[in-house]
Amino acid sequence: MRTEDRSAQRQSTKGKAKSKSRARRSKPGILWRIWSFLWKLALIVVVLCGAAAIYLDQQIAQKFEGQKWHLPAQIYSRSMALYPGAAVSHHQLLAELRLLGYRKVANPREVGEFSASATKVDLWRRPFLHPLGSQEATRVLISFDEQGVSSVSRGSDKRELAVFHLEPMLLDRIIAGDGEDRLFVPRKELPQHLVDALLLVEDRAFYEHHGVNPFAIIRAAFINISAGRTVQGGSTLTQQLAKNFFLTSERSLERKIREALMAIIIDFRYSKDEILEAYLNEVYMGQDKARGVHGMGLASQFYFGRPLTELTVAQQAFLVAVIKGPSYYNPWRYPDRAQERRDLVLRLLMESGKISVDEFKIAAESPLGLRPENRPVHQKIPAFYAQVKKELALRWGDSLLNESGIKVYTTLDPIAQEAAEKAVKDVMGRIGKDSKELQASMVVTDKYGGGIAALVSDRNPGFDGYNRVTEMRRPIGSLVKPFVYMTALEDPKYNLMTSLKDEPLTITNKHGQSWSPLNYDKTFSGRQPLMRAMFKSLNIPTVNLGMAVGVENVVQTMRDAGWREETINPYPSMLLGAVDGSPMMVAQVYQTLADNGRFRQLYTVTDVLDMNNEAILTSRLPSEQAIDPVGAYLAQYAMTRVVAEGTGARLGRTFPGITLAGKTGTSNDSRDSWFAGFDERNVAAVWVGRDDNGKTKLVGASGAMAIYQAFLEQRPPVGLRMTPPDGVIQGYFNSQGSPLERNCAGAIPVPARAGSWNPEPNCGQPLSWWQQLLGN
Template identity: 30%
Template sequence: MLRGTLRTRRLAAVGLFAVVVMVPAGGARAGLEDELGRSEVRVLSAPYPLSPGVTVTGAALPERLERLGYQRIHDRPERPGEFFWGLDRFWIYRRAHDYDGERVEARLLGLELSREDGTVLGVIDADQRPVAAGGEGVWLEPEVLAESLTERRARRRPIELAQLPEHVWRPVLAAEDSRFFEHSGLDARGIARALLANARAGKVVQGGSTITQQLIKSRDLTPKRSFGRKLSEAVRTLEVEAEYDKEEILQAYLNHVYFGHLDGVGIYGLGAAARAYFSKAAADLDLAQAAVLAAMIQGPNRLSLVRHPQAARERQVWVLGRMEELGWATAGEVAAARGKTLPPLALSPPAPRGDRQLIAWVAEVVRLEAPDRFEEGRGFLVETAFDAALQDAATEVVETHLADLRREHPRLKNLPLSAAVVTLDARTGEVLVHVAGDPADPDDAFDRVRQARRQPGSAIKPLVLLEAFGDCNDDPLYPARRIEDGPITLELESGPWQPTNFSPTFRGTVTLRDALVASLNTPFVRVARHCGFEPTALRIRRAGVPLPEPAPPAFVLGAVETTPLAMARSFAVFPNLGERVRAVPVRRIARPGGSLVAHGRSGRRRVVDAASAYLVLDLLRDAVARGTGQAAALEGFTAWGKTGTSDERRDAWFVGGIGELLTAVWVGVDDGTPLGLTGSDAAAPLWHDVMARVAPSRPATAIERPVRVTTAWVQDDTGLRVRPHRPGSHEDLFRRGAEPLHRRLLRADEPVPVLR
């Protein structure tokens, strides 16, 4: 009865202003928090696809849902925001949300599971009917990565009012709007009461604005104060009160209210504040903790728990007194809460949602694609390609790995060690993960993924093979081709160049496959000389690594500078069977209401034929299985990739993938101080740990062998073709039409072909 009376009163008040509340097309009413988002900046992660082929634990589904604020229950969900993990079903009542300019309605989805290992076998709807994997809306809604492109903000931890104990949210009403459930949005009695209380106290202890007014003000991006703005705020306040339930308004307020800065990071929402100041979920706060957070709202920095604990404590005592005065807490409960000593706080440094470098990249894209909206500070929505859960996992892995390196290698202890990790979906170029420094340094703003130009060392060798297996002066090579590993001298304008191997020894004659697996240097110099240094450099440029013109011959050993992003993009040529992609951090930029401003720029371009790319990919699998990349091998997956170590062991690299998921890793020091570690030591283990989180989160993809790739048996010691299964022979891959000679076609006294 009370609810109906309040709603009627609010509608009548709105009528005085002749306000028309607009309802979205189709009659569906968006949630208040969705509506609030229409007037601000929001940077979203990509939705997580619910696809067969992953396991529940590998995809970290419960953790992903809990990040989104879903509640785990013990039976099939009956309302949005709940999930249930059964023996052979995983039910998710996915919430309604906006994405790609459309309203995606709430939907109950069931994942059919294998009882053996929890593998997702299929997706069904509420009526047990199959749902096409990858179909419309078969995903988890995006996370908010950032709500500002200029300010660092902590990850918002959305709360559901219905899941909060009353003693957690009541202190907020006691502090800010005790008549919230009685007024219609504007509270004349509250203003009069606040004026009287402030006069008696000789200072501001109460405000006159209602919670609804505060919510409207906090979401208004216009800083100018005027009578017109005040009137507009009043009208919008009444609109909100007429359209939305009180509980929905209060929940939106609790999820958006500002709680100050901690370690330079803005904290917005009760969930984020509970985690930042007390290292716990909002639902687990006791009365004393809830009251002190409510106390901070009036002046989050002036009443900071960290910088001004005494002022915060005094305000908390006042809030508790109001709780007792209003009958919302007993005298005993208030006395117990007042008697609790809050400091020392269990602070959890509020890592911002997305690192600074990632958000800076997004800001660059927005500035380029929507310069007017960006410069004028207007609201917009940015739908990125990033996977928020994987981003956090990779950040944690990088921080742990760098700490481990410092602990295991004392000489690194005092060095500003850093790292870069970037993960792409090779098919689309979409960037899933971007970690561009040491996560332990919150002030680090340098983007090593895009801006650090370092020597890749042997990580460039697979790109050299693109020309070797392709045109190569009309004499293409193949994996079993015999090549000399020995001293070599090239006469250059600057003088003779005598490259050596990482190890000072030579192996004599080896196959090209073994030369890559063991990362030998001199065979690759011979390959580039055979194919032509400039055609080889041109092919690498086309793949995405910007070599100088003309390129010095040492480029074949990685003695040129490039970025981790360029290396990742160029290695996409291998799983894409010869096509390069553009790196895509942003899928879509839209106005706050969802209408399109710009799409992310994607595109593919052929660099080499599919057969040549596949041959290199096969060698890269070998490099992980039995070569310098063994530290990257991941149980249950077929990994491929290549280590790299620059001169004097300054830079450590590993670039590779699992199927079409591709990750580039660099570890080093910005000023080039030698690490004393190789790519096998410092980069491959980091790649392994990152991909151990990334690979299980996506369905495994097999890269089909092109029709122009064939097999043949070759003699181990000559590389010539022989009959199948002949002793001392093995089967290898070849590009059709570029197979080696058959052994019987050579005279007995004719020398075996070796590239020298």
């Protein structure tokens, strides 16, 4: 090979080498490629995490700064009013305090305690929210006499109070579709021992970490690996809150990452107290049948039947203990297991110096102190709730119950409801034991306010079905008679002793159809005084009187008294009860009669507050003086004789010395048994019959009145005071209804309209000259 060829080849080889060298220097190494990939991946992760954080932050802000929960509508009973002259007995107040969960002690020293002697009650009332404003905790001394409350004085300065209210009883909560039930408790009302115990058990570093505690996670991992199973969790309270609020219980890495990220955001955005408040109102605490119990406020009522602020240290420790497993530590099912877990929490409180050794010993030796399992945390009164919902929709609008946190104050009297339910169950268990088709319903109202105090629509009061109180229509029988007599007594020519015919009677209408009513015993007496015809429930005198005053006028009296839902045909047969109505309609007209002719539309709801405790206003219910009070009073007096010596005499014998008013009623063939009556406090209407309108073999006294009697045995009556209104005087009449002077032989004293008693002097004989001279 030539020299120049070899030289060219060497040059070419060198050029290729240099070119390869430059190529090697320009191509990146493996480390560089890894680094490049990692920082790009990190950038993507940061961007994605940032986007996720922004999204989660918006979710969290919307939840925390908006409405955290849809709080159930809270339904409250009436607030018992105590004042001098109130028709509240010593026995009734003690029963009310029992239902409200007050503790009887020798000397009240704390809120929620009371002591009682034979005539006095020393009470330290809880603070509560009243529709008229917040009521502070107050100690009072309530004194009683035979008429009811005689005085109410404040314990701090002995000042006499014009009126004093007990807190209403929380009856139930109307639950939203998610099935969660809770009572919200703000942070300032959460007991400190409860918070201390929670942090000791669930998250000791709560105030040090920033939502996630890496050391707790690592420690839990080592413990779980050593044990071969999950025995300890590393989640903080904030992580648990994030999971409860936003996530499911799914066990996955993705869910844990989201939980940790949300916990960090929550901790960054909100204070520790806000996080504690949210956690303690959200945490799952047990199951009340179909309802989930959430939060410490409701858990306190569910387990102990009293407010959270009144729990002992031992009870607070139990609530913290049960968080770990509400089913596993169910205190009614596993009391030993629950108490062991509670004592562990108490020991942690002692070891940390939150309670002393002596306090620990006292608490650990105390029983769990649970509410009786047969005393429900919410009252099962479906007929009353149905009426409440109906009234809320009519007066406040259909959408009201969809609002969160509203408070509905009702007229329900828990003692009256309890007595009505027991009376219905006991009597129906006796008279209906051989006839399961026999049914009953009962309405009890507040005599002076017109509020519905109790409702029972089935022989099984808790049954949620056909509402006989409002939906049923049956002939009311002789319950119409007091309105016939009241119509007549509005006319001065009638008085309680006016003589009425009791002879065979036939009435023929314009179509030639005849009607011949009979008395119940199918006998006739010739003539009867008006009052006796009333209390013996005689048919013929009643028809004669109704025809004399005009059937249309009797119908108008019924309408004025509040019979508005059904038309009354002005036929003579209506005078004996050919009028179809419901127990609620009967209660309405008897309420008007008992309240001296003042019509007040019956109602169940007094006030509604929104979630900010502001009143939601609505139109007022009608109220007017619809019937002459004199006629109403005289009819009341005649009804007291029904109980004293008439068809309701058995009731009078059961409560001797107590003035009661009532009227029995029976429809044709004894298909319906009715009773309507009242004492100084309540009006009641009772029906007993069959849904298929079959015969019952009962009359008013043996069926419906038996339930009313049992009701009064459970809830001792307050005798009627029978204070006559203006225009009523003491009159004197003979057996034919003619007015007599007071000292005349045969003069019968009865109340009378002032214009109806104009006796002739000297017992109807002309005065002698010397009597005229003496001015006799």
